[in-house]
Amino acid sequence: MAKLSFLAGFGAGYVLGAKAGRERYEQIRRVYNHAKDDPRLQTAAGMAQARADAAVDSVKNRLGNETGNK
Template sequence: MAKLSFLAGFGAGYVLGSKAGRERYEQIRRAWGQAKENPQLQGLAGMAQARADAVVHSVKTRMGNETPR
């Protein structure tokens, strides 16, 4: 009897937890989609990418793997 009660409780917890998890996942996914379309965020991402490219180029130049610009 105790084992059956445990399994029933586990099953109910699993179903309720997975429903809450799915709702939260969908909420995060919608927020990410909205953030990706934000022009300010896109501008910041572009600046970060340009800075990262410059750092990589600088390191390659110092290591002798690439000619200076």
């Protein structure tokens, strides 16, 4: 998920900072719109979110167990 966020941030920064003109902006926008609607990307994002949630839950459980034992 962090990689996806980084890529989204990088893309946004590039679009906002680029001096390539409107044509390049439209090209990037078309690619983004196509990618965000791609079921493969949605599946990968969902899997990444599930893994991140599981990792957070695992850390919370470990921290809860460690503080309870002291």
